[in-house]
Amino acid sequence: MTMLKVSNLHAFYDKSHILQGVNFHVNAGEIVSLLGRNGVGRSTTVKTIMGEVEPKGSIEFKGEEIAGLKPFQIAHRGLGYVPENRDIFPTLTVRQNLILGLKGKEENGRWTIDDMFSMFPNLATRADVPGGVLSGGEQQMLCMCRTLMGDPELIMIDEPTEGLAPKVVEQIAVLLQEIASRGVSILLVEQKLSIALKISQRLYVMGHGKVVYEGTPSSLLEAHDVRAEWLEV
Amino acid sequence: MSEVFIFATLNGLVTGLLLFxxxxGLTLIFSMMGVLNFAHASFYMLGAYFAYTISGVIGFWGGLLFAPLIVGAIGAIVERYGLRRVHASxxxxxxxxxxxxxxxxxxxxxxxxxxxxxxxQSPEIFDFALFSLFGQEFSAYRGFMIFIAIAIFAGLYVVLTRxxxxxxxxxxxxxxxxxxxxGHNVPFIFMCVFGTGTALAGIAGVIAGPVLTTxxxxxxxxxxxxxxxVVIGGLGSLPGALIASLLVGLLQSYAIxxxxxxxxxLTLLGISFDRNHPLNDLWTLNLPQIAPVLPYLLLVLVLIFKPTGLMGNREE
Incomplete structure (x- = not known):
């Protein structure tokens, strides 16, 4: 079953034509990566899907057109988004940050605060400290956990490993696999190939505002020309 | 002397809490929406007028209940169909x-x-002295004003932080x-905050109307x-607004x-002056006369020494 289907998606920042007809899809339970160099439109793609940037084209989620809906309406349909800048609420405690992720008053989704704390004992020990004092890696964990508290069926994660130590990147890879094992589809937006090649079932490479390659991790490893032209610096 | 001080303190508290x-409401609206609502005191006035009309029909308590609700609803409508559209500009x-x-x-x-x-008028139920000190009475209605203001602060503080x-x-x-x-509907939250802020101004109007005249x-x-x-306390800070309100209320009360x-x-400084001098009016000024100017003076001092306000933490 297709969870997310993006067809001929265009987006503009003022007069700049950023997305120039993006096409891709994510199936239920899949981890799909959206790769590409800086400035090719990866982040704009997820922001447009989430309703932060005005879309032109079609975005179907669980068979329903969501293009044009407001971000909170899209979130309520089951789409989660972890932004690139993490956006932890610095004055709120770790626990309050997690509570904020809940869409209703109760924890009635597939994730609870206790789940998060058992997966990340670091967050448990710092449950009552302000989110702003956490390390970069802990903030990234908290940001993902906060989105999961809203019980999304598909989660879009923008550059989760950016600026993090290799050990933390490993932890994030484990978390992403744990998320997928509970039936949540993942759209992973990455510049680097490290965890994308390891955990994705399929991947797309973007260039100049559109998808230029579609394949699997193993096929991309063999496609030297694609990597050289669109990924390697 | 202590009699004057105690009553000046009590009056300052009442004024300060009323200002709070x-x-x-104003600081809540600003902190949330970045809107300096110049019409905020107008919602306070609406509260007093609606309460005056409603109390004529169903009594003071009906006014206290319904007038803030009406003012809050008007505030929410103003935000939804006015401010929200203007916001883009x-x-x-x-x-x-x-x-x-x-x-x-x-x-x-x-x-x-x-x-x-x-x-x-304030309700008859408050037509008695809460206590007497040095032969002066402190009315029950003023005690009621203090109670309502403290209840609002406590309520807001608990709701916002807990x-x-x-x-x-x-x-x-x-x-x-x-x-x-x-997944949170931020525009709806903004509308509710604006409505709540204006409703709080409405409550102030209902309470202050009988005392400060409508x-x-x-x-x-x-x-x-x-x-x-709001500026002295620090834009967006609720505890700052409380401290600044009390500071201004007490400052004015003590000065008066x-x-x-x-x-x-001037005598203390050993300076003498001629009573026929053209600036005699300036030299004979006393503190009660300049009491209304003192809050503005305090504002200037705060802006010089702590531009973010007493409890403000915004750097921009």
């Missing part, structure tokens, strides 16, 4: 909008209720997009002073109650 009822447009709204409300009040002072709604509001202040991405200029009287309080003047000060 207004400032709390920037803060200057918002300021001009709220400025115009203040004039509009004043004109409407005069149109519907007339220009004369209304005979809006409840889920408060957490969402706090987060939406700094990260509206992220809060929206988590007339079409009542918004102008308190309008500027409330802005001063004191009999110190420039002559005493």
């Amino acid at each position: 009822m207004l400032a709390s 920037g803060h200057v447009a918002e300021l001009v909008f709220t400025f115009g709204l203040a004039f509009l409300i004043e004109e409407l009040v005069q149109f519907f209720w007339g220009r004369d002072t209304k005979n809006y 409840s889920r709604v408060g957490i969402i509001i706090q987060a939406a202040i700094s990260h509206p997009n992220t809060v929206a991405n988590l 007339f079409p200029g009542m918004a102008t009287v308190l309008g500027s002073i409330v802005f001063i309080i 109650a004191s009999d110190v003047g420039m002559p005493e000060l």
Whole structure:
């Protein structure tokens, strides 16, 4: 079953034509990566899907057109988004940050605060400290956990490993696999190939505002020309 | 002397807490939406007028209940169909909008209720002295005003810092997009905050109307002073608004109650002056005369030494 289907998606920042007809899809339970160099439109793609940037084209989620809906309406349909800048609420405690992720008053989704704390004992020990004092890696964990508290069926994660130590990147890879094992589809937006090649079932490479390659991790490893032209610096 | 001090303190507390009822709503709206609502004191005036009319039909308590609800609903409508549309044009447009709204409300009040002072009275149940000190009575109604103001502060503080709604509001202040991405309807939250802020101003109007008289200029009287309080306390800070309200209330009250003047000060400094000098009026000024200017002076001092306000933490 297709969870997310993006067809001929265009987006503009003022007069700049950023997305120039993006096409891709994510199936239920899949981890799909959206790769590409800086400035090719990866982040704009997820922001447009989430309703932060005005879309032109079609975005179907669980068979329903969501293009044009407001971000909170899209979130309520089951789409989660972890932004690139993490956006932890610095004055709120770790626990309050997690509570904020809940869409209703109760924890009635597939994730609870206790789940998060058992997966990340670091967050448990710092449950009552302000989110702003956490390390970069802990903030990234908290940001993902906060989105999961809203019980999304598909989660879009923008550059989760950016600026993090290799050990933390490993932890994030484990978390992403744990998320997928509970039936949540993942759209992973990455510049680097490290965890994308390891955990994705399929991947797309973007260039100049559109998808230029579609394949699997193993096929991309063999496609030297694609990597050289669109990924390697 | 202690008698004067105690009553000046009590009066200062009452004035300060009344100012806080207004400032709390204004600072809440500013911290959440970045809107300096020039019409805030006009909602306070509407509260007093609605309470005057409602209390004439179903009594004071009906006015206390329904007038703030009506004012809050009007505030929410203003946000939804006015401010939200103007917001896209920037803060200057918002300021001009709220400025115009203040004039509009004043004109409407005069149109519907007339220009004369209304005979809006506190309920008879409070027609007794709460206590007497040095032969002076402190009315029960003033005690009631203190109670309501403290209850508002405590209620707001608990809701903003302990409840889920408060957490969402706090987060939406700094990260509206992220809060929206988590599934919260930020424009609706903004509308509710604006409605609540104006309802709080309405409560202040209901409570203050009988004491400070209900007339079409009542918004102008308190309008500027409330802005001063919010800036002194630190834009967006609720505890700051409380401290600044009390500071301004007490400062004015002590100044009015004191009999110190420039002559005493100059004598103390060993400076003599000629009573026939053209600036004699300046040299004979006393503290009660300059009491209304003191909050503005305090504002200037705070802006010089702590531009973010007493409890403000915004650097921009």
